[in-house]
Amino acid sequence: MKKNAKSNLRKAAALLLTMGMVAGMLSGCGSSDKKNVQDTSSGDNSTDGKTVEITMWGSWGGDQVGQLDKQLDAYNKSQSKYHITYAVQDSMEEKLLTAIVSNEAPDVVLWDRFNTSVYAPKGAFTQLDDYVKKDSIDMSKFYSPATDELTYDGKLYGIPLTVDTRVIFYNKDMFSAAGIDPASITTWDTLRDAAVKLTKRENGKLVQAGFSLKDVGLFNNWIQQAGGKMIDDSSATAKAAFNSDAGLAVLKYWNQLLNEDKVYDLGFEDGFGGDGFKAGKVAMTFNGPWTLQSYKEAGVNFGVIGQPEGPTGAKSAMMGGFGLIVPNKAKHADAAWDFIKWWTTKPENGVEFAKISGNLPANIDAAKDPYFMDDDVLKVFSDTMSYAGIRSKVPGYSDLEGLALIPQLQKYVAGEISAEDALANAQKQGDTILAEAAGK
Structure with missing residues (x-):
């Protein structure tokens, strides 16, 4: 939690x-x-x-x-x-x-x-x-x-x-100013459209992010919305399954938000204690019930929206x-x-x-x-x-995410490697982790 x-x-x-x-x-x-x-x-x-x-x-x-x-x-x-x-x-x-x-x-x-x-x-x-x-x-x-x-x-x-679990927190004042109905955000496409409208830049500098993309660790939820999965545990030794069309769809979507639409800049929230939504600088963010009291005390006028459907119509959340x-x-x-x-x-x-x-x-x-x-x-x-x-109970899964996948995703969003290389590298290291955990 x-x-x-x-x-x-x-x-x-x-x-x-x-x-x-x-x-x-x-x-x-x-x-x-x-x-x-x-x-x-x-x-x-x-x-x-x-x-x-x-x-x-x-x-x-x-x-x-x-x-x-x-x-x-x-x-x-x-x-x-x-x-x-x-x-x-x-x-x-x-x-x-x-x-x-x-x-x-x-x-x-x-x-x-x-x-x-x-x-x-x-x-x-x-x-x-x-x-x-x-x-x-x-x-x-x-x-x-x-x-x-x-x-x-x-x-x-x-x-x-x-x-x-995490849902989308949204700033009601920002939504009202942009003329956006929160009920309209039900898919990746509508989430993206809203994020673009909610983003503000002054002289090229981001002053209001439309959507927070600070946590690549949420990939495990995104890929399920894309119709994919993290691992394949159908055989005796589990294998990484995120190096797939669904995995690439997630990274393509992130790239659209970050580099094409520019609704977020990496590190943008660092100057706001790591939480730009609480500081009134981010219009939408994924977060959980543990932040409710903190946001209330900060005086944020917020609401929440359920998880959006991915391109295949899949809806998921991590418990x-x-x-x-x-x-x-x-x-x-x-x-x-x-x-x-x-x-x-x-x-x-x-x-x-x-x-x-x-x-x-x-x-x-x-x-x-x-x-x-x-x-x-x-x-x-x-x-x-x-x-x-829930996340997989297969031995080694936590390390597959934390040691193999997340570092590669961080390199990807930073523009250091391609989406294909990020997933391939993570798969190779992840399969090794799973095999070792299984005693193979």
């Missing part, structure tokens, strides 16, 4: 080193199945009736700590058996592996779902299938891509909590978000499950956290609440979830 791709890559490299050091130790700790977890919560309650203290870890900091504390306080007041507290962890994934090995694992973790396929094979999680079955939890009540992202090798390791997991060797797994169930399976609690934090619930019933459906902005995000999908 809302993480910078480059920092994620550096983090991933550190994580791989840590995992290599502790993987063998974890495998000796027993599997991540529920039967191997030492849960003492029942014993604590049955012997002396004291409230069991449980701990939740996560990487959310800053203002989000207060938001989480408010939600946890609501849980604590809802019952008397358990009391949960939140602790921020920098480099949370590395610390979690170490904590499991040293028998100091927390009870619950606020987990970036995308990392599940990396850590599940290392025995980092408690399997939740037995809990779900025992309490007859209807997993169809959650967005299926989010549940899929928490599933590995047919086993469920977490319950979806939040979902997020991110967090789930709640119970680490392997958690001391109070039953207590952790009680908390997870309270937050994720009761729609009213998901809605309340959305009101507190702006995070969209992964529970579909919660997402259909009038709080979202009656709000012009939140409804667009909720509607987008109906066609949003």
Whole structure:
């Protein structure tokens, strides 16, 4: 959720080193199945009736700590058996592996779902299938891509909590001045037409960008709108699939916007803290629900538009978000499950956290609440979830994007290499990454 791709890559490299050091130790700790977890919560309650203290870890900091504390306080007041507290962890994934090995694992973790396929094979999680079955939890009540992202090798390791995606934010004042109806932007062509009309230059210098093209990392969404895909995982060893007509269509479109229409200049937003839309210098940008409060506080008069259709009529969006997991060797797994169930399976609690934090619930019933459906902005995000999908869970996919593809795309938009060379170079390096990840 809302993480910078480059920092994620550096983090991933550190994580791989840590995992290599502790993987063998974890495998000796027993599997991540529920039967191997030492849960003492029942014993604590049955012997002396004291409230069991449980701990939740996560990487959310800053203002989000207060938001989480408010939600946890609501849980604590809802019952008397358990009391949960939140602790921020920098480099949370590395610390979690170490904590499991040293028998100091927390009870619950606020987990970036995308990392599940990396850590599940290392025995980092408690399997939740037995809990779900025992309490007859209807997993169809959650967005299926989010549940899929928490599933590995047919086993469920977490319950979806939040979902997020990107849509087009537009400046209402700029649209009004240009005489553009936001409802008219439904395709790449209409997006391009609007971007041209919204662009302003003075003496050849860009002063108002029609559309932000600062993030080439969104290629994974663009290519699906063009009718393509990132990888082909139909065989034993996955292969890069972006070096295709669809991939070239994306880069051709970017070239039209950047070099023919000149609706954006690379680096234009650097002078505005990296967010020209917030500064009132960009008319349209892709962004997610995490920016809503920031834009409101900045006084931006904005609206949102759903994803446009590509040249083949395809519509797509990428779904991110967090789930709640119970680490392997958690001391109070039953207590952790009680908390997870309270937050994720009761729609009213998901809605309340959305009101507190702006995070969209992964529970579909919660997402259909009038709080979202009656709000012009939140409804667009909720509607987008109906066609949003997740990134590939194939081992090595993250590095394929970050180490192979994105650097080549950056060279392309900078005019250093051709579109054909960018995709071919990325394919060659990406296929090597995928083969190595698969142990080939």
